[in-house]
Amino acid sequence: MTTAKHSTQVNAVDIAIVGGAMAGATLALGLAKLSVSLKRTLRIALIEAHVADHNHPGFDARSIAIAHGSIFELSRLGIWSKLKHLGTPIENIHVSDRGHFGMTELNAKPLGLDALGQVVELARVGKVLFDELAKSQVNVFCPAKVTSLQPQQNGHLLSLDDGSQLHCQLLVAADGAHSVVRQHLGQTTEQVDFEQTAIVANVITDAPHQHWAYERFTQTGPLALLPMQSVPSVASAQSRFSLVWAVSPAQADELKQADKTVFLDALQHAFGHRVGRFVDVGQRVSYPLTLSYMPRPIYHRCIFVGNAAQTLHPIAGQGFNLGLRDVVGLLEVIETALTQTQGEVDLGNIQLIHQYLASRQRDRDSTLRNIEFLVRGFSNQHWPLVAGRNLGLRLLSWLPPLKRPVAQTAMGWR
Structure with a gap:
């Protein structure tokens, strides 16, 4: 790993990733692994504005639930083995509607699993991911910010705040809900305001x-x-x-x-x-x-992933899990392009961009639609909706076979 240094020389790379939080760091490590396994040289740059500590907006004091399907993908990428010790298993999920009769449970054991997912603290994950990046071939510019972005016929020219310049064939925006890349390129998002605010805290x-x-x-x-996970300051009981x-x-x-x-x-x-x-x-x-999303999370030689492409309501805990499926989808498209061609591959070509878009459309659209349905349906006190949703929760309890597709969705299985 190298950090950004003042230079007037243009660094040529195949892929530049802007944003080094969960999605961006995972993509960079996945690309590095792909380069080794295929014995193909990939020049990868990761540009991250903040050092990975508690002050990093993507690696702050929050915790996230990593679904079982996401753990499977992280394991394939060789990343979960580095994070496993940080996880707290979710063996059961209890769902209820306050003041009404509806409630149900999702349990790992009937599905033949040890856990439905794992809870990790983002600050601790960030340190591990950046330690792994330091051992990889990824050229990391951190802390560094993109100050200008110039689309060109064969790629993008990025200028950083330390004077460095990068030219990439493919630009990947993984820089969060307020994506700087999206702003530089003049791209917009659709917004759905749920008129709710989330209070986030750790409680005992x-x-x-x-x-x-x-x-x-x-x-x-x-x-x-x-x-x-418990900490020394918390009593055993x-x-x-x-x-x-x-x-x-x-x-x-x-x-x-x-x-x-x-x-x-x-x-x-x-x-x-x-x-x-x-x-x-x-x-x-x-x-x-809010629900914020780009109808088409692509642009000229640019792909948007994770929160840069869509930001979800936390009602089902699917934000990172959907973003990881973006990352995995992109890795699959790039792997196909590299294995089908022996010579040099232009990783920013229009065919690859649109193959990625097509590969993600169904999963992405259904997840966005389901999240909005859940928020609207469970935040509404109109009595027919209340009765309907509570009956649905009870049916899940009364008819266990109905739980499997619900659990599979919750676990992030495509």
């Missing part, structure tokens, strides 16, 4: 989590709890959970500023006592909940 309960995750639908929106709580924007302001006791009482009232008593909460942050 007075009972062991026993590897259960929870999704509880409330009048203000979904409330999710993900089991986390207690548990840590990662909390994502969707509320109205006005309520979010009140909850962020509320005294700790007031906040915990409000959380207890909203969630109930299924995990015991909430006894502590860490730093509380909030962000507005």
Whole structure:
């Protein structure tokens, strides 16, 4: 790994990835592995604006659930073995509708699995990924920002804030919801405002989590709890959970500023006592909940992946999992192009770009549609919808075979 240095020389690369958080770092490592396995030289550059620590917006104090299907893909890429020790298994998921009769469970054992997914803390993942990048052939420019971007017939010319310049055949934008690449190229997104704000925090309960995750639908929106690894400051009989709580924007302001006791009482009232008593909460942050997506996440010699292509409501925990499927889809298209041609391959050609778009369209469209349906359906208190969704949850409990397709979707299997 090399860091950005002041230079007037143009560095020629095959693929430049802008954004080194989960999607970008995973793609860079996947490309490096592909280069070795195919014995094909790939010149890969990764440009990342922030050092991978707690202050990195993509590797902050949040936790995410990595679905079983995503773990399978990360294992194929040789990455999960480096992250496995950071994971907390989700063996069961409890889903309920507050104040109504609807509830169901998804369980790993009936599916022949040890876990439905794993919960990891992003800050710890970021360090591991960048340690692996340091051992790879990837040329990492960090910290470095793109200051200008010039599309050219045979690629893109990128200028960085340290004076470095890069020319790439293929540009991959993995730089998040507020993508700088998208702004430079004048591309827009479609927006759906759910009029909800997420409160995110780590909370402690007075009972062991026993590897259960929870999704509880409330009048203000979904409330999710993900089991986390214990830390020395937490008593053995207690548990840590990662909390994502969707509320109205006005309520979010009140909850962020509320005294700790007031906040915990409000959380207890909203969630109930299924995990015991909430006894502590860490730093509380909030962000507005929207569905933001590019109808066509491609441009001239440029592909958008992860949150740069779409940002999801956290209701089903599919944000990173969908982004990883973007990464895997791109790797598959590039691998096909390299194996079908012995000589030099232009990795930014229009055929490859459109093959990627076609490969991702069905999965992406169905996921976006399902997420919006879930948010609308479970945030609406109109009684026919309430009755319908609660009956649906009960049917899952009464008829276990119905759970398999639901579980497969939750686990990110294509």
